[in-house]
Amino acid sequence: MRISELSRLGGVPTATVKYYLREGLLPAGRLTSATQAQYDEGHLSRLRLIRALVGPGGLSIAAVRSVLEAIDDPPESPLELLGRATEALSMEQAEGAARSRDDAGARRMVTALGWSIAESGAAIGELAAALDAIDEAQLTLLEGGVARYAEVLHGLAVEEVATVPDNSPEAAVRQVVLGTVLIEPLLLALRRLALQDAAGRRFGVSEGDAQSTGV
Amino acid sequence: MRISELSRLGGVPTATVKYYLREGLLPAGRLTSATQAQYDEGHLSRLRLIRALVGPGGLSIAAVRSVLEAIDDPPESPLELLGRATEALSMEQAEGAARSRDDAGARRMVTALGWSIAESGAAIGELAAALDAIDEAQLTLLEGGVARYAEVLHGLAVEEVATVPDNSPEAAVRQVVLGTVLIEPLLLALRRLALQDAAGRRFGVSEGDAQSTGV
Numbered sequence: 001m002r003i004s005e006l007s008r009l010g011g012v013p014t015a016t017v018k019y020y021l022r023e024g025l026l027p028a029g030r031l032t033s034a035t036q037a038q039y040d041e042g043h044l045s046r047l048r049l050i051r052a053l054v055g056p057g058g059l060s061i062a063a064v065r066s067v068l069e070a071i072d073d074p075p076e077s078p079l080e081l082l083g084r085a086t087e088a089l090s091m092e093q094a095e096g097a098a099r100s101r102d103d104a105g106a107r108r109m110v111t112a113l114g115w116s117i118a119e120s121g122a123a124i125g126e127l128a129a130a131l132d133a134i135d136e137a138q139l140t141l142l143e144g145g146v147a148r149y150a151e152v153l154h155g156l157a158v159e160e161v162a163t164v165p166d167n168s169p170e171a172a173v174r175q176v177v178l179g180t181v182l183i184e185p186l187l188l189a190l191r192r193l194a195l196q197d198a199a200g201r202r203f204g205v206s207e208g209d210a211q212s213t214g215v
Numbered sequence: 216m217r218i219s220e221l222s223r224l225g226g227v228p229t230a231t232v233k234y235y236l237r238e239g240l241l242p243a244g245r246l247t248s249a250t251q252a253q254y255d256e257g258h259l260s261r262l263r264l265i266r267a268l269v270g271p272g273g274l275s276i277a278a279v280r281s282v283l284e285a286i287d288d289p290p291e292s293p294l295e296l297l298g299r300a301t302e303a304l305s306m307e308q309a310e311g312a313a314r315s316r317d318d319a320g321a322r323r324m325v326t327a328l329g330w331s332i333a334e335s336g337a338a339i340g341e342l343a344a345a346l347d348a349i350d351e352a353q354l355t356l357l358e359g360g361v362a363r364y365a366e367v368l369h370g371l372a373v374e375e376v377a378t379v380p381d382n383s384p385e386a387a388v389r390q391v392v393l394g395t396v397l398i399e400p401l402l403l404a405l406r407r408l409a410l411q412d413a414a415g416r417r418f419g420v421s422e423g424d425a426q427s428t429g430v
Contacts, residue, residue: 052348115412123411126404133267134401139393142374149398150405152367157409159357161417178354180410183364184403186349189341190365191402194372195395196338197330202376 003029006039010047017047023061025050025068052182059181067177103128113150218244221254225262232262238276240265240283267397274396282392289387318343328365 007014020026026046029037046068053059053067106128110117117124134141142148160179165171222229235241241261244252261283268274268282321343325332332339349356357363375394380386 048351052352110408115408116415117408117411123404123407126400127408130397130401130404133397136263137267137393137397139397140378140390142371142378144374146401146405148374149371149402150409152371153402153406154409154413156357156364156367157406157413158416159359159363161410161413163355163357164414164417166418175355176410176414178352180407182345182348182352182354184406185341186345186361187364187368187402187406188399189338189345190361191368191372191399192338192395193325193330193332193342194365194369195376195391196332198369198372198376199379199391200331201373202379203381 001039001044002036003039006043006047009044010051012047012051020047020050023065025061025064052178070177071174106131109146109150113147113154115154216254216259217251218254221258221262224259225266227262227266235262235265238280240276240279264393267393285392286389321346324361324365328362328369330369 001009003014003017007017010017012020017026021028026043029039029043031037050064050068053064054061059067103124106124109131110124110127131146144151160183163179164175216224218229218232222232225232227235232241236243241258244254244258246252265279265283268279269276274282318339321339324346325339325342346361359366375398378394379390
């Protein structure tokens with residue numbers, strides 16, 4: 001297919017497709033003349049993947065490049081593989097996010113939970129910053145506090161990790177990275193909707209509320 | 216206290232404090248001379264709140280302004296109150312996030328879950344975009360699919376909504392808005408750490424792994 005067709009099927013403007021080509025995120029097409037190239041299904045699925053990572057995944061072009069490199073050239077051992085995938089994501093977090101100056105409290109919490117985590121890595125700094133912000137805002141947490149959130153999310157994590165294939169490093173990286181970044185927006189959207197429903201139930205906001213005086 | 220002390224205790228540079236004053240997010244201090252003003256504990260707690268919303272909360276200045284307005288001038292009815300708080304957050308989402316062109320599938324899913332949600336509101340569009348991205352990337356979800364995430368998050372939402380005070384509209388708005396934006400980074404950080412631990416357990420990545428040949 002031509003670039004215009006690739007653009008249309010991928011749901012991305014032609015100018016953006018050209019940008020991804022220049023940045024090397026999309027491999028070059030097969031030249032059919034001095035000014036035209038042909039693209040195939042491989043280009044289309046790669047383009048859709050980039051769109052998912054940049055859009056809902058919220059990754060920068062540099063982080064997308066790392067993720068694609070990890071998918072294209074997966075390391076052999078599960079240990080290295082998980083490290084590379086996490087690294088690509090941590091890079092992103094280090095760029096964008098608030099970081100706490102002191103993550104000792106967060107490390108103690110993780111140790112108390114009995115979790116084994118990477119020595120370096122951005123997630124612990126993220127946790128420390130989130131805890132600081134909750135402290136500073138004197139936010140009342142649900143009963144059970146942070147440990148309750150940790151318990152629920154660890155339960156989900158075990159179910160999620162069970163979906164990672166162990167026979168193909170490429171498929172495993174893809175599942176770990178995409179499962180991390182693409183599920184995050186899903187979780188946040190579902191949580192906001194669940195909060196709306198739960199708040200409506202508790203405070204009696206119903207469909208007919210606006211007309212309730214007339215009923 | 217002077218602006219320098221406010222800046223130090225709030226953990227925010229003086230230039231940023233001045234910016235918040237100019238933007239009207241922080242109320243002006245009490246003038247003690249033509250060039251000096253005094254600030255009090257109220258200014259300090261407001262400054263810390265702004266910092267939490269801008270930093271880990273990731274809100275824009277415009278969204279912070281809406282949140283502060285909802286806190287300062289809370290509507291009377293629980294219905295309006297929740298609406299205003301959600302509106303402040305939706306504004307943010309509408310700015311930054313990928314949106315799906317079609318949210319009919321997401322609406323059907325929410326209906327099937329039995330949730331009552333606002334007719335308008337950005338979260339449904341966010342859900343649609345997240346589902347599109349997962350589809351496009353052909354990501355394998357955990358057993359039970361999206362419904363499993365929905366079930367877990369709704370359970371948490373009910374526990375979270377139970378912490379919202381029902382005797383003070385100001386306190387309720389504060390809890391709803393902060394509970395939404397400050398818990399999100401906590402959830403994501405905990406999930407990434409939980410995934411590290413769960414992946415380590417499944418794939419046998421342990422503390423001593425690097426030296427395991429020597430043991």
